[in-house]
Amino acid sequence: MIAIDWGTSSARAYRLDPAGAIRESRETGSGILHVPPMTFAAALRALVGDWIDAGERRVLLSGMVGSRQGWREVAYRPCPAGIDDLRAGLETVPFEPGVTVRIVPGLSAADEAGIPEVMRGEEVQVFGALAGRREGLLCLPGSHSKWVRVRDGRICGFTTGLTGEAYAALRGHTILGRMMEGEPVPGEAFDAGVRRAQDAGGLLHHLFGTRALGLFGRLSPAEGASYLSGLLIGHDVRENLPPGGGTVDLIGAGPLMTLYARAIAARGGAARSGDADAAARGLALIGEGLAWA
Amino acid sequence: MIAIDWGTSSARAYRLDPAGAIRESRETGSGILHVPPMTFAAALRALVGDWIDAGERRVLLSGMVGSRQGWREVAYRPCPAGIDDLRAGLETVPFEPGVTVRIVPGLSAADEAGIPEVMRGEEVQVFGALAGRREGLLCLPGSHSKWVRVRDGRICGFTTGLTGEAYAALRGHTILGRMMEGEPVPGEAFDAGVRRAQDAGGLLHHLFGTRALGLFGRLSPAEGASYLSGLLIGHDVRENLPPGGGTVDLIGAGPLMTLYARAIAARGGAARSGDADAAARGLALIGEGLAWA
Structure with a gap:
């Protein structure tokens, strides 16, 4: 399977073996801001065409690639949400014959005052970092830092700071x-x-x-x-x-x-300390239980 | 008397009558950032030379003109501080024969955690706005907003926000x-x-x-x-x-x-709502009780 964490300014691609272990990975600056509309299929081929030619048939994408500015806008799933909910929200985008490309939905939530919260990509990293654990408080530092609360295997809420x-x-x-x-x-x-x-x-x-x-x-x-x-x-x-x-x-x-x-x-x-490849592990978990076309 | 609120980006000058009322006022963009070092006397003449020629002999300055980047660095007076303390901290700068030019000191304080606070110019506006009242909470909105607490006629503390x-x-x-x-x-x-x-x-x-x-x-x-x-x-x-x-x-x-x-x-x-000429009234109050040379 090919797993790609496709964000605003860069994309990180992983080739995973059937057990979900990373066989190979690469990063490019082809974030969605650098991909013109309607050219995402070409961008995907440029990124991992050699892996597809080598026989990979399943591609799972997460991150801003599922936003309005990305390949296709995939509706946010509301919290609380577990891995099953992410699977249920997957959307398939057209690509080459015999190859299935799916985009993982982001999550939405609201804080105590009813102000909305959104994430795209972090939800996958969270499940990857948890590696099966069902409770936790996770933090993703960055431009927009996110604190994510997990209970009983589901992301029950999160808070973003600028x-x-x-x-x-x-x-x-x-x-x-x-x-x-x-x-x-x-x-x-x-x-x-x-x-x-x-x-x-x-x-x-x-x-x-x-x-x-x-x-x-x-x-x-x-x-x-x-x-x-x-x-x-x-x-x-x-x-x-x-x-x-x-x-x-x-x-x-x-x-x-x-x-x-x-x-x-x-x-x-x-x-x-975090797993720098949490996205790959999260995508592997989502892909694992999936009935591929 | 001439009263000037001389700040970083502009200067506002007032000609006051003996009772402290404003006879005339003018504003220029000659803030201290626009006045080269060693040329403050010339800048003062450019600003109010006509008033001096008309007979004014007393000039009182407040604001950033008393900072390191101004005409002369005048030491901060610590809080609590009343009008008398401002008078005691005045410094005279050399100007033309027969004309006395004095700079009002700024104030320093510390918050509960011992972090320093400073102001230059606002202390004069505060006493002007109080117009004799001895208690109050005052706020000066701006780039660096200041909240000033006055008790028993003295500024006892203040808090600045960015x-x-x-x-x-x-x-x-x-x-x-x-x-x-x-x-x-x-x-x-x-x-x-x-x-x-x-x-x-x-x-x-x-x-x-x-x-x-x-x-x-x-x-x-x-x-x-x-x-x-x-x-x-x-x-x-x-x-x-x-x-x-x-x-x-x-x-x-x-x-x-x-x-x-x-x-x-x-x-x-x-x-x-505030008095837009609070600086003039504060400088008048300071000048009032002063023994001029």
């Missing part, structure tokens, strides 16, 4: 950025930002405090980005980690994983 | 801006943002919700900016208005005053 995008906008386009050099690193300045996020006053006040600390020489340009990152990730963790802590499964890769793990630990939680 | 600058960065440089047209206006979308700010979940989550509401067609492009503004101002008010409400004196001018008044009312408070 954490990463807010960091980039504040760093790049406010007075705060002018007092910062370099990228965030795990260390004392990051920890100070995380601690600050626990104080009263709210994020907007804490942000200005970053500036004030700089003015008074208590935050150096080399420390600024780490402090700001700690502040934002600290707020994200503060709102989403349960009061007593608990264990969080982190999904993803890169420096953000270390930073989130550090912030979660500072709040009394424990972070379990 | 509210306006965060709005501009999020509006201009995140995915949220792409779903918005026009400027914030007082109305139902703004109110919905203010209400949303009272919910659990935190600002980062509420920001993402703006996007989700747009995706589901529950927030139109025409409503987006108002909702985002309501969200940020709502968070600012939530953190700074005492539980029970109370009266807030707003200082400033322009559309932000209406929006803040509306958000304060939605939280059970009452807003009193």
